[in-house]
Structure formats: structure tokens, C-alpha cells
Amino acid sequence: MTKVGIIVGSIRNNSFSEQIAKNVAPLFPEGFETEFIEIANLPLYNQDYDENSPAEYTAFREKVKSVDAVLFVTPEHNRSVPAALKNALDVASRPWGQSVWDGKPAAIISQSISGLSGFGANHHLRQTLAFLNMPTVQQPEAYLANSQDLVDENGKITREDTVEFLQGFVNAFVDLIKKHTA
Known part of the structure; x- marks a missing residue:
């Protein structure tokens, strides 16, 4: 069983990112298990720790x-990733030389309530993942605009074309995982 962590x-409770992630998790095929990894409880990274x-x-x-x-x-957030996510990346990459991210395949879905789709966050995160030596899905890129219009009151994605796009994205991620974990 291949385990995929979802961060x-x-x-924020019931955020659009969380709702989208909950829609994506079931798109992984048989033989893949997803697990959400919490980051909200992490104290700010400090080298003293x-x-x-x-x-x-x-x-x-x-x-x-x-x-x-x-x-x-x-x-x-402000054309970059949220502080909690950057903190989680820092926490798991330290102490120096003991990064637990090293070599793990990664994929990024960014979203925004605007038409910009989280482009800045996506690319800032790619830059960090490259440094952390995480092979990352390059194509298709997953930017979701106007996320407030993608989900209904129950958090389900309402557009079939969005679900189809996300399925293709997951398929590309599965291919990358197989390539790097074989």
C-alpha cells in the first residue's frame, strides 16, 4: 500500500483548501491510501529546538x-504560501541534514477565491520543494480559481469538468510516485 500524506x-476550519483536498483524496486508485497530516499545532520553528x-x-x-x-x-497568502505551511516545511527539514522531506514525490494544488488561482503560492512552494529535493508534478499544473464557486454547502465540488481535471492531476501524481518509489 502506497501512503500519500495530504497537507x-x-x-482555518473547513477552509476551501480542506474542502478541495477532501474531494481529491478519494480520486487515488486502489493500492493508494491517503492520510491528512495536521500542521496547525506546530510551534513556530526555532533553531534552538x-x-x-x-x-x-x-x-x-x-x-x-x-x-x-x-x-x-x-x-x-500575500502572493506566497501561508505561514503555517512554511513553518511545517521548516520543522520537517531540520535539524540540518535530517530533512524528512528528502526524495518524497510531491504535488501541489493551489486555490484562491480570486481569478489568480493561487499562482504565487504554487510557485513559491515549488521553489521550496526543489530545495528540499522533492520531485514535484510539473504537468498538469493545478490552479483553482474562484474556489468559493467550486464547492456546494456540503463541501462537494459541483463541476464535473473540475473533478475530471483533478482526476487527471491525481493520475499524473500517481505516475510520478510510481517512478520514484519503484
């Missing part, structure tokens, strides 16, 4: 170690 960049990490850091690092790949679903 939602927004820590490298020698004596908080329990939350240790648990988070162990959870990331336990998955084979990571899907990031994130909004854009």
Missing part, C-alpha cells in the same frame, strides 16, 4: 517519514 496549507524538539515536531516528522509522497493543497 492543507490553510489552518533542534537539540530538544517539542513533542509536536517529533510527531510531525514521524508522520511525514511514514508516508511515501505528499500532496499539498494550499491557498495563497
Whole structure:
């Protein structure tokens, strides 16, 4: 069984990113298991913790170690990733030389309530993942605009063409995972 961790960049309860991620999780094929990895409880990264990490850091690092790949679903904050997501990336990449991200295949879905679709967040996250040595799905790129119009009151994506696009995106991610975990 291949395990895919899903990290939602927004820590807001029932955020659009979380709703989208919950729609994407069932699109993975048989033989793949998804698991949401929480980031809201992580204290801000501080190098002073490298020698004596908080329990939350240790648990988070162990959870990331336990998955084979990571899907990031994130909004854009000020043309970049939310602070909680950047913090999670930092926490699991330290202490220096002990990054638990190393070599894990990744994919990014960015979303925004505007027409820009989280483009800035997507590309800033790609830059960080490249440094962390995480092979990342290049095509198709997943930018979802006007996310408030994509989901109904129950958090389900209402547009079939969006679901079809996301299925193709997941298929490309599965191919990347197979290539790097074989």
C-alpha cells in the first residue's frame, strides 16, 4: 500500500483548501491510501529546538517519514504560501541534514477565491520543494480559481469538468510516485 500524506496549507476550519483536498483524496486508485497530516499545532520553528524538539515536531516528522509522497493543497497568502505551511516545511527539514522531506514525490494544488488561482503560492512552494529535493508534478499544473464557486454547502465540488481535471492531476501524481518509489 502506497501512503500519500495530504497537507492543507490553510489552518482555518473547513477552509476551501480542506474542502478541495477532501474531494481529491478519494480520486487515488486502489493500492493508494491517503492520510491528512495536521500542521496547525506546530510551534513556530526555532533553531534552538533542534537539540530538544517539542513533542509536536517529533510527531510531525514521524508522520511525514511514514508516508511515501505528499500532496499539498494550499491557498495563497500575500502572493506566497501561508505561514503555517512554511513553518511545517521548516520543522520537517531540520535539524540540518535530517530533512524528512528528502526524495518524497510531491504535488501541489493551489486555490484562491480570486481569478489568480493561487499562482504565487504554487510557485513559491515549488521553489521550496526543489530545495528540499522533492520531485514535484510539473504537468498538469493545478490552479483553482474562484474556489468559493467550486464547492456546494456540503463541501462537494459541483463541476464535473473540475473533478475530471483533478482526476487527471491525481493520475499524473500517481505516475510520478510510481517512478520514484519503484
